[in-house]
Amino acid sequence: EERYQIRGKLGQGGLGSVYRAFDTRMNREVAIKRIVSEGDQALQKEASAQLQKEAGALASLQHPNIVTVYDVDRDEDGPYVVMELIGGKTLDELVENAPLTFDDFKELAKQTQEGLIAAQELGLVHRDIKPGNLMLNWLPSGKFQVKIVDFGLARLMPKPTPEEVGANDSIFGSIYFMAPEQFERAAIDQRVDMYAMGCVYYHALTGEYPFTGETGLAVMTAHLHHTVVPLTELRPDLPVWLCDWIMWHINRLPD
Helix, strand or coil, X not given: CCCEEEEEEXXXXXXXXXXXXXXXXXXXXXXXXXXXXXXXXXXXXHHHHHHHHXXXXXXXXXXXXXXCEEEEEEECCEEEEEEECCCCEEHHHHHCCCCCCHHHHHHHHHHHHHHHHHHHHCCCCCXXXXXHHEEEEECCCCCEEEEECCCCHHHHCCCCCHHHHHHCHHHHHHHCCCCHHHHCCCCCCCHHHHHXXXXXXXXXXXXXXXXXXXCHHHHHHHHHHCCCCCHHHHCCCCCHHHHHHHHHHCCXXXX
């Protein structure tokens, strides 16, 4: 309360609320994400303690394609994260208008791969890669810069059950991009981010989700059974190698 002056709410998501604020100590505008504190309190405390433990790793992600985390802390209302404030639009907002062109997609792929490589070097797993967590900001040169947001924060959310998926819009939005091992509650590693990014690429080029269904459970089943239309059928104008590369990302088997 003494350091950060809240200046308005920027949005609401599955992890909590995001606010525009002013850091009086560093004399700069920042974004503050207030993490939702719901569910088992013991699990919440354990998760937020883990987040604070990893704060150094998150803050060390000084990379042009990952949103910089300035501070991670907890107060009487639960955990919160202070990060750089960026403008622009999320990828899903752009894809709503039209799928990406080949040239724009190549730039998106290069930048997101750079970000994932940097995170993997530090052993960090995002857990919730999706179009809503990719921010595109236009530079004065006319080019866009991609930033991956919410790295490591998904650990604060409980793992979804089929019942929760059907009732929670924020979880339902995420399951289009979640790796099968996340539904199976199996051990996960950096490959879940690669799988999710492949789903994002498919969506960016087609405007459609690779794994679909009328219900959350149906979407989960599509992932688990690998029920997907090959990208070459939807975008025959794209190079075959590119389509194969994206389909490789969303292979059913992590190995």
